[in-house]
Amino acid sequence: MMSRALVLQTDFGLSDGAVNAMYGVAFSVDATLSIFNLTHDIPPFNIWEASYRLFQTVSYWPEETVFVSVVDPGVGSDRKSVVAKTMAGQYIVTPDNGTLSHVERNVGIQEVREIDENVNRLPKSGASHTFHGRDVYAYTAARLASGKISFEEVGPLQPVDSIVTLCCNDAVVKDGEITGIIDILDIQFGNLWSNISRELFETQGISYGEMVEVEIKHGKRKVYLNQMAYGRSFADTRIGQPLVYVNSLDNMAIAINQGSFAKAYNIGTGSNWTIKIRKYNP
Template sequence: MSKTRVIALLSDFGLKDGYVGIMKGVIASINPQITIIDLTHEIPPQQISAGRFCLMNAYPYFPLETVYIGVIDPGVGSQRRGVAIEVPGGYLVGPDNGLFSGVLSQVQAIAAVALTNRNYWRVPAPSLTFHGRDIFATVGAHLASGISLEKLGQSIDIESLVNFPLEPIKITEKGLKGTIQYIDYFGNLITNIPAAQVRGKPWSIIIKNQTIKHSLTYSDRQPGELITLIGSHGWVEIAVNRGNAQQRLQVQWGEQINLVFR
C-alpha cells in the first residue's frame, strides 16, 4: 500500500443509529491513518436524486484522489451492482443506481469495476441489508490505502453505469421550464437550471401562481419575502430571506417551475 487518501462519506443513515459509526470503525480497522470527512448522512431515506446532487456539488472541493463512498441503496441485497469508478478527482464507491451520475455529468469516468473480488470485502458472505459496512466501506478503505482499482473486481463498460438524469430543461416562448432538483436544510428550492442559462439576464420564477423576481443576494428582499437568485452551488434557486421557501410554497422534489426573462 503506497499512499493514504481521504475518504468522503455520504449516506441516508442519519446519526440516530450506529450505522455511520460502524462504517467508520470498519475503515479504521483497515487503516486508522485514513482521514474521513462526513459529507452528509441526512439525505432523505432512499432519495437517490438528493444524494446525486450533494455528491455532484461537493466533488470539486475535495483533495485530488479522494475516495467518495456513497450509500443510498434502496436496492441493497438485490442484483444491482456494487461499483468503484475512477474519475479525474478520485474514486466513487457504492451501488450502481445512478447515485454517481451527477458527478459523471460533470467529468468523464476513466475506468470502472464491479466489486466482485470478495478478498476486499469485510466478509465473503455480506449482510443482505448492510453493504455499506460489508462491501463499500471496506473497498473504499482499501482504495484509500493504495490498492489499485483493477484488483477490486471485474472491469465494466463505463457506458453501462446506471444514469439518474435530471429532468431536461425545456425552452418555452418566454423562457425556460425546469424542476426542483434539491431542497436544502434551510428550505431553499434548488432548480435544475444552471447559472450559465441565465447569467447576465433579468428573470423571474413562476411557481404556485406566484411570480418571484430575480435578485443577487438574500438580503435584497425584506425578511420573509420570496427571492430567486443563483446559489453558491451554481444553480438557480428559490428562497425566503430568513425563512423557508419549501414551507411557504408547499413544494417537493420534482415540482415544475417556469423561468421567464424580462
C-alpha cells in the same frame, strides 16, 4: 504511500451504530486513515438526493479522494456494487442504482469497475446480505484509500454507459421562458435549487432588481405562480419576500428572505418538479 481522504455519505443517520461500524471497518484496514462525513442525513432511500449531494461536493476534494455513498434500497438484490473514477480523478464507491447520475452528467466518469466481493469484502461477513455499507463499501474504500489495493484490483472493468442513471432533463429556453427542475433543496434554509444555469438565465437579458414570473408544477399540478425580484443577495429584498438568486453552484435558486420557501409551499425535488422562469412584463 500517503493515505487518501475517505468521505462517507449514507441515509443511516447517527442515532445507532451503523456509521460507527463503517468507521471501525475502515480503521481496521488502516488506523491512519483520515475519514470525513459528507452527510448521513440523506432521506431514507432517496437516491436522487444522494446523487446530487455527491455532485455538490466531489469536485471540491483533491484528486484520488475516495467517497463512499450508501443509499441502497436494493441491498441484497442483483444490483451491482461499483467504484467509479471521475474525470477529475476522485473515486466513488457505491451501489449502481442511480447514485452516480449527477456526477456522470456534470463532472464526468472516466472508468467504472464492479467490486469483486470474492476479494473485496470484510472477512467473515459472507453470511450478511443487508449491510453492504459496512461489509463491502467501507472495506473496499478503505483498502483503496490506504493503497492496499489499486483501482484495477477493485474488480472487472464495466462500460461507463452501462451504469444506472436517473432521468433528468436539461434546462431549456423556449419562447422567452426557461424551464428546468427543482434539483435539490438547500435544506437548512428551505431554498429551492434548480438546474437552470446562470448562463442560460442571462440569455434572457434580466438584470438585478428586475421582476420575473416563476411557476412551479408537480407533475401537471400547478403549485406556485407569482412574481419576484432577481436579487444579488438576500439583502436585496424585504424579510418575508421571495427572490430569485444565483446559488453557490452558479445555478438559479428561489428563496424567501428569512423564511423557508419549501415549507411555505410544500415543494419537493426531482425530475417531476418543474420550474419555469420568464421576464415579467406587466
